[in-house]
Amino acid sequence: MIKTAITPAKGGLPSRRLISDVIYASGAYQALLKSRVPKRLVLAPVDILPGDGERADNIFQGHFEFGGFSLERDDQEPWHVEGMPLAWHKELHEFAWLRDFVANGSEAAKRHARALIASWVTEFGIFRPYVWDEDVLSRRLIAWFCHSPFLLEAEESDFNYEFLRSLRRQYIHLSRLAKSKTKDPDRVSTWQALLYGALAFPDMSKQCAKILASLETELGRVVLADGCHISRNPERHLTLLGELIGIRNTLMSANEMVPVAINNTIDRLAPAIRFFQHGDGSLALFNGGLRLPDGLCDNILALSDATGRPPQRFPQGGFERLKAGRALLILESGEGGRDAQIQRDAGLLSFEFSYGRERLIVNCGAVRDPDSAWGKALAATAAYSTLGFDNINAVFPPREPSGENPEHVTRNEDEGNIWLDLESNGYSDSVGVLHRRRLYLDASGQALRGEDQIIPERMPPSGRSHFSLRFHLHPDLSISRSASGKNILIRTPSGTGWKFLTAAPRLALEESVYCSMPGERRHNQQIVINGQLIDQEPILIKWALTRLSD
Known part of the structure; x- marks a missing residue:
């Protein structure tokens, strides 16, 4: 584990002052985020990814490991540490680690998770750059919605009120961001978070159809006709498949119809993931993709219920797959061309x-x-x-x-x-x-x-x-x-x-x-x-x- 930061973030998060940051942090804009606070959520979305209870124990002991960087901290609150890169801070503020507390399942884990969220609301309950950016915000909302049954107390309480109030404010801000243009080439998480809110908040159900239509449009943009994601990142294929399975299962639990486009995309992504799988079950390393925990790839594929075999090639995605005997070769041909704003890596013909x-x-x-x-x-x-x-x-x-x-x-x-x-x-x-x-x-x-x-x-x-x-x-x-x-x-x-x-x-x-x-x-x-x-x-x-x- 890397112990030192690659890009130091002095005093916590790096400084940033865009025009949009000034607007969103203003009192006038914050007033627009006020809304009636619901007393409860009517649905908890499905999180298909497994948690790690041991990792929750590590966090409880002040060991914070995010984005490939490790931090030891005595006071157990990591919000304002110095010397950690932005990637560490982003993963921290996305709250995906809540599933580790759920996996632990103890009352102590519940109390500690609530304490961390309560301190976060105190420190970041109003707009802060990076923390309230669309990519981090959408993933945080997904985590909070999915794990709300674990976090919320059985009876009405101050924690429940502050949690739901913050959840609502963040949701309204994300819904405003979704109406604007963005540099983010993949906004599936944005529409996933908005869909979960529309299903979970008692007064938002009428928004579901419109959000699903936007999600379908986004899927048509980011997943090419051959099933390859526009990032050409094998890991992103797998995480996107996990997101869509979660959306599908959540809609089914809410007795809502699953759009054909979502099922079709699942059916196209699963063979694409098998395309990138080596014999050890993990994915090839192209375009920023990394290996995920052993067995996770096969587990997500099994949950997809999609049995399609891997294709020999991606004509739009620009990859070739050669399989003979026990040998496998995966090559990036570049066929189909690339959008220069999306393509960061330069592994042509690798x-x-x-x-x-x-x-x-x-x-x-x-x-x-x-x-x-x-x-x-x-x-x-x-x-x-x-x-x-x-x-x-x-x-x-x-x-x-x-x-x-x-x-x-x-x-x-x-x-x-x-x-x-x-x-x-x-x-x-x-x-x-x-x-x-x-x-x-x-x-x-x-x-x-x-x-x-x-x-x-x-x-x-x-x-x-x-x-x-x-x-x-x-x-x-x-x-x-x-x-x-x-x-x-x-x-x-x-x-x-x-x-x-x-x-x-x-x-x-x-x-x-x-x-x-x-x-x-x-x-x-x-x-x-x-x-x-x-x-x-x-x-x-x-x-x-x-x-x-x-």
């Missing part, structure tokens, strides 16, 4: 490769704070298993307004053998080269061969001619060079041997880093083939990864 439950070639992962130095480094092309130039990031093709993009992917199969031919213009503007990648996976899954061709379209600018073809290796692998130094030998934890071969003259083993879970930062190695463009002659690099006989 891939991950696993055999059975063991991962061999990986990407470096991510952190919860994408704007931090580490977040930016892990989003760079060099953090992916693909071709890079002098620490310059590859650029994904733009998404055409018509929705039609020229195809740069050709796939052929014959008797279980799979060929994949891809082409990338990701360095056309910055370096002036075309990258062609050809992959072949044999039917047994025990031989992966590749050809990476670099075709100069012009002489690259000064200082941009050096390239590196990277293959990041999972940290559980044992890596060594052959006696000749020309091959790389790989041994998996189960004892299986693999050999990486290439005729390229500049083959190296270099240090890398692996961040697959919040707070994780493991040392690993990467195979790197280095080279330099001398003239406008194309360069062809051939390589292979083969399983050694037992």
Whole structure:
């Protein structure tokens, strides 16, 4: 667990003073949030995710672990700590950790959860930047609605009044935010929170139809026709599926009809998640996605009741999946184009490769704070298993307004053998080269061969001619060079041997880093083939990864 902050937040939350912050914090605006306080809620939405009672004990003891960062605090109230990054504060104020107190289930857990909420209402009951932003606010409301039966006391009390009063004020503010434009590319949580409020507040039920219509529109925007989410983040596919299952089950418990669009999206997301699943049951690491606790992926898929098989490819999402024997390769082709405002990572034509439950070639992962130095480094092309130039990031093709993009992917199969031919213009503007990648996976899954061709379209600018073809290796692998130094030998934890071969003259083993879970930062190695463009002659690099006989 990371003990120090990447982006210090002096005195707690970072300072921010936007025009909207000034308006929302004004007395006039706060007066608009006043409303009749309900005495009760008529429904508790369904939270399908399991809690961790031990984590609640840790919080009770002053150990706060959020966003991959850990804090020890004696007074048990974490609201104004110094030195923690914004990602830590956001996760704290989202209150998803309430499910851990529910999992604990004790009276002491109830009292402590109520005490934390009461102190939060005192400190943040009126608008504060970040804390009342749409993304954090919507997730906090979802948590408060879902766990209200655990929090509310049986008889009327001061806590019940203050809790419901704050819940109502926050809900009204979110409903106002929902009417405005936002930079957030995914507002499903906003409409989920508003739907839960419409179902839970006794006087809001008439809003349900309108909110559901907005939710359906949002789902049509963020989930592409092939089932891929616009973020291309495998983890977001899973969390979105969990949100939709919760919405579906909540509507059913309220005897409300579940819209066809929600059921259809669940049916499309489940195969998409299976697409990104490696043999160990966890998801591949692309575009900011991280691993979630073991078994969670399969549990959510089981709750979805969707049995669709994973597709071979996402033509709109821009991914390819090669499965042969026990081998699995997942590659980001970039097909379909990307919205530059959404696409942060630069892993064009990168891939991950696993055999059975063991991962061999990986990407470096991510952190919860994408704007931090580490977040930016892990989003760079060099953090992916693909071709890079002098620490310059590859650029994904733009998404055409018509929705039609020229195809740069050709796939052929014959008797279980799979060929994949891809082409990338990701360095056309910055370096002036075309990258062609050809992959072949044999039917047994025990031989992966590749050809990476670099075709100069012009002489690259000064200082941009050096390239590196990277293959990041999972940290559980044992890596060594052959006696000749020309091959790389790989041994998996189960004892299986693999050999990486290439005729390229500049083959190296270099240090890398692996961040697959919040707070994780493991040392690993990467195979790197280095080279330099001398003239406008194309360069062809051939390589292979083969399983050694037992």
